[in-house]
Amino acid sequence: MPGRLFREESVRAVLGWLRRLGVPRDDQPDLAQEVLLSAFTSLSRYDPARAAPARWMNRIAVHVAAHYHERQRHRREVLLEEAPDLAVADERPGAEELIGSEQQRRLVRSWIDALAPEHRALLLDRHVEEIPMAEIARRRGLPRSTAYKHHARALAAFVELAQLAREGEPG
Numbered sequence: 455m456p457g458r459l460f461r462e463e464s465v466r467a468v469l470g471w472l473r474r475l476g477v478p479r480d481d482q483p484d485l486a487q488e489v490l491l492s493a494f495t496s497l498s499r500y501d502p503a504r505a506a507p508a509r510w511m512n513r514i515a516v517h518v519a520a521h522y523h524e525r526q527r528h529r530r531e532v533l534l535e536e537a538p539d540l541a542v543a544d545e546r547p548g549a550e551e552l553i554g555s556e557q558q559r560r561l562v563r564s565w566i567d568a569l570a571p572e573h574r575a576l577l578l579d580r581h582v583e584e585i586p587m588a589e590i591a592r593r594r595g596l597p598r599s600t601a602y603k604h605h606a607r608a609l610a611a612f613v614e615l616a617q618l619a620r621e622g623e624p625g
Contacts, residue, residue: 460490467508468515475519485522489515565615573608580605 591601
């Protein structure tokens, strides 16, 4: 019997019922699917002695349409005469910021270049390449604690260079 219930003519009947029950055309296919799914999932409770298959599916359609109209009644749409101004500030940096950051990048690069080669390599591996300290220690054949000490010394040398450069800047 399920094969007879879920045929194309059943779908057309459900769509017709939903249309006569006042469901807008755009929502009819979705609600028809809901009706058919509900019928399929409750098929084990269907008793042919109580109602014909079409009548049973019609009752499901009436129930689904009633719930649809209830939800629509509580749904609020606010129509605006004019679209609100949704201007969003551009998060990208402006030309001045780009120039400033480029200058700063060159300055930092000059400090890095002035470091001893072992300090420079360590800082670039850790902070530019983002290699974990455990991997840096393994590559260099060092205990992890020693690698951290080398990193601290490299950072201290970098900070010292930066401070010296800042002290030499005109005021």
